[in-house]
Amino acid sequence: MTDLATPFGTPAPPPTPSELRRWRQYLADERAEAQVYRELAQRRTGSERDILEALAEAEGRHESHWLELLGDQVGKPRRADARTRLLAVLAKRFGSVFVLALMQRAEARSPYESDADATPAMAADERIHGEVVRALAARGRSRLSGTFRAAVFGANDGLVSNLALVLGIGATGVAPGVVLATGIAGLLAGALSMGAGEFVSVRSQRELLAASTPDPDAHTAVPSLDVDANELALVYRARGMSEQDAEAKAHDVFGGLTTTTSAIRIQRVGDAGITAPELSAADVADDHEEIGTAWQAALSSFCFFASGAIIPVLPYLFGLSGLGAVVLAAGLVGLALLGTGAVVGLLSGGPPLRRALRQLAIGFGAAAVTYLLGLLFGATLA
Template sequence: MADHLPARTPASPSEAAPRKDVVPRRGPASPRDIKRWRHYLADEEAEGAIYEALAERSKSPEEARVLRGIAAAEARHAEHWRGQLGQYATPSRPSAQRVLLRFLAQRFGSVFILALAQRAEGNSPYAKDSDALRSMAADEAVHEEVMRGLATEGRLRLAGNFRAAVFGANDGLVSNLALVLGIGATGVSSSFVLFSGIAGLLAGALSMGAGEFVSVRSQRELVQASQPTHATLRAAPDLNLSENELKYVYLARGMSEEAAEHRAAERLGSLSCDCDPSTSLPPGLKEGDTLEESEEPDTIGSALGAAFSSFLCFSAGAVVAIIPYILGLTGLTAIIWAAVLVGAALLFTGSIVGLLSGASPLKRGLRQLGIGLGAAAVTYLLGLIFGVSAA
């Protein structure tokens, strides 16, 4: 490779004037510049392929159009780096994150990919790189928000049962590790520790499942109690027209004075048009009906689904802590392996939460690890104290 690129000169005097969207003219590019620009070019081409793949798999024409628009912007960015590189415009390998994203997008195309793409766009180096156009840095900031918006629906669908699953898994990991370490530290036999761990698994899983069912069901009942019933039509014929009590119903629902009077007039038959659809019934419902479970907010999740997810995930988390005892390990060796296995699982679950929320998977994983092992350390110390006292 040659050591330098030829210096770039403006095509006209107007281009020589500083503009916010033009890279200022400078001397020959260094080998380090060339290497960095090639990396940028590879990442832009990979991101364009990611968005095209997501658009191909999207079931929504609007979403596909948005994704193809983002892919076109990435193509413009790639063209900029080709212009910078000139005869050296051969991309290097894209970053490992882009390679993984492209692989997943071509095969799955889910909220996980959109969340990863959101984080990738948010980590763009263009804002601090003088060789990137300011418009490119602005594009990347906008792309992050676009990915956030596209991922919102999927996150809302996951929010109810996903919350129960994550909560159940982490509770199983932490509570059973704390139980096993606390009992193991007292010096009792390994078979007793294993039995205690199995008992803790079953008791905790059943408690979590029942608790989630009651919690979600109660939340749904509270939401149902606040849903408008549209029973006003039945009362309308008997209302005192001069007092117009009906408007207070719509004022209580948050409508303005004018809108409430307009809607009340419609219900009373003074107006024939239905100009304000904000309080109309959902499709398929009749006057006086309430919302069925399937029509309630997705963020709550179903009671049975949350209970089942919580039961299974608590069990899956709790069993990790007793794997060393199931395999026949004893004493301090079993305790260390239990802590290591649970620690790895906490890192994994924390990373998944971080990934889906668009935050740093490593930071979220370390947070889960610190909380879990901290709680287990407390019970282990208590076990040591009681074990010494008993001796």
């Protein structure tokens, strides 16, 4: 084994069995994490692939640290922890934003900051790795956030509203057929309402944002402006620059003016005064990608509301009634709420269990209120 020494030059005591176990586990985890990044890299291209391969190399440096400490006591290869092994399987088969979100959480939970056997550089690496993975995951979240928002909102609304409706009506003591008809009506009415509402909402939002997006072809007018009397500086002032900075910017534009200049292209109001990337017409069209399209949002809301709303109706579809139907409906909806909450937690980089329990508490709270109201009205009508 590699000789370790204290600051005074005397040999350090040999590692304890617990230290060896911990180092071997760290070694296995580092190897597994590097494999996750390599699997993800194989499903990416361009800069994303390069970034993921660089992260795998960084995990290799950490692996070398534990190998050096272990020396000739590496022992038999250990298995990585269950979470990292699962990530490796998911990365190999899917390579999705879910895996990146999970890796973000894994990097954030690194034990190196509190472990005296890990170097400060290793702890710093893990923190930076978390930010790198966060940025990579953000690209995927941006691509799916519009449809995902509508889907999650639709599914949860369907689960909670129809469970509340079914339980509330059922508690009044009406026949099971009435409860079933009410649940189906609630499903159709809610799904159509959600779909139409999302379509109008997203279409309106995109139109509003498009109205504030700079004209990507406005730069073609710059070469024809009067150098001594023009309103180019007003463009920069309208987008947030001070008068002095706007005048200086306009002066610089005319100082190096060419027929292909696109100096007045600024992606957003807040980008004024900041060097922004060149924008093409396609860039402007895709600028609001994270919002999603109106049809995508509408279809997602309709389908996911319906998929959520059908769950509390299932017991009545299969002929159950009374307390048994209520318990089964609540149980099925509870499992679904836990699932959607966990998915939201994973994608947002937050704790899945906490998000799942929050969804469950909100859903059951709303259903309990309507059920109690149904009991009250049922007793009153009786």
